[in-house]
Amino acid sequence: MDVNYRLLVNNTTSFEVTESESTKLNAVKVAESNFHVLKDSKPYKAEIVSADFISKKYTVKINNNSYEVVISNALDELIKSMGIERGKTKVVNAIKAPMPGLILEISVEVGQSVKENDPLLILEAMKMENSFLSPRDGVIKSIAVEKGNAVDKGQLLVEFE
Template sequence: MLQVRTGPDQLWDIDYRSGGPITVNGQAFEWDLAVLGNGHYHILHNGKSYTAELVSVDYAAKTFVLNLNGQRLELQAKDRFDLLLDKLGMSNAATNKVNELKAPMPGLIVDIRVEPGQVVQKGDPLLVLEAMKMENILKAPGEGTVAAIKVALRDNVTKGQVLVLFS
């Protein structure tokens, strides 16, 4: 089960199981999805056609930016573990201090949005990593001060490579 938020008052409970039906807020959700490649999709739902483009993904923060028929949508997903931490009042337990940011996948650094000495909060954009022709905004996993940036613009990085150090 996922809980997906697209705005302050738009929240959906999505239940899915491998090979099973998808439900949204308890209602069956029927759709046809065609992968066009390079982060582009075609969707049919309730007799309507939609074009979707995956603009950016932050897997650590579970945030996604989509263009759906030209309209920008920012999605924040919470899985059952995130919801349990929220319920227990522990959702901010891992956001205190961080020591480093590592590359979640191999790619090319196309933008650096911070500099050493800069104080950042959880969710602040740090770098943009291009992977598989998609731009992924890498955000601060917690609060801290940027101690060093270990990559330069246009550097190719490997998965797990340290990109930013925090003090």
Template sequence: MSDQQQAFLVKANGFVFTLTESDMAQADIVAEANHVYHLIYQHQSVNGKVLDASPDHKTMQVEVHGNTHDVNIKDSLDQMLDSMGYSAAGSKHIKEVKAPMPGLVLSVSVEAGQQVQEGDRLLILEAMKMENSIMIHAAATIKSVLVKAGQAVDKGQVLVVLE
């Protein structure tokens, strides 16, 4: 097993902070009636009510001390997809496809102006002696291809621009 803990990125009303698995293990949360919860964390106690929740988008609206807070929680996969220009919730239109890791472009399967469908392969990237197919996750039109076969790329480098 890995010693590395999963870290969750939490955004609440403009504030951003990270919670680890051990942070959450230290929290004592008790569900009460009608979506009301009692939380004890680091010797502090608070009651809150979940007003609305969207598990698909990993968002919720909570009320604490009479104030409403919009909360968004992202796990490590969501954070990685964001860094690649994707949204795990699929709520934003993707404009760029970025390299998920450093590697070597082995082949490019698309060209500017081409229509692609969800699941189509854009290119093959070799990283750590493994071939990785970079696929499109929604229908789109290719605006430009910024890499070619044989080119080395860095993690986060834009590979393909979409319209």
């Protein structure tokens, strides 16, 4: 059975491609993310600039022109038509200690804006340092601990606005 894919380019142009059509594309990898492609006897220089595999979004440069491409299959289209967005999770508003330990370092202040994956604090537990990163973009509402504090499992550490 041939799988169908929908490619949305720059949020304006949509293409339908089958898996068998994509395997007929003559592409040779020339570097880590660079390819030489022949399509209808025409050569193209292709580079994958960025790839987000979870949301299936890619930035591709073809002959030095950049394109944003979103790839979806029948299941993705069904999920979207049902109003369910893939990869969306509930918003985290508080970070709690997953285990008892000692606060070694606090890298943020109340009122500070943070981006996803910014370091928040370091908790030492069982002789290991556990670095806590921000789960989302946001502003620090409160910090319930201080450097040197011993914390219990489930204790509030950082709260977001």
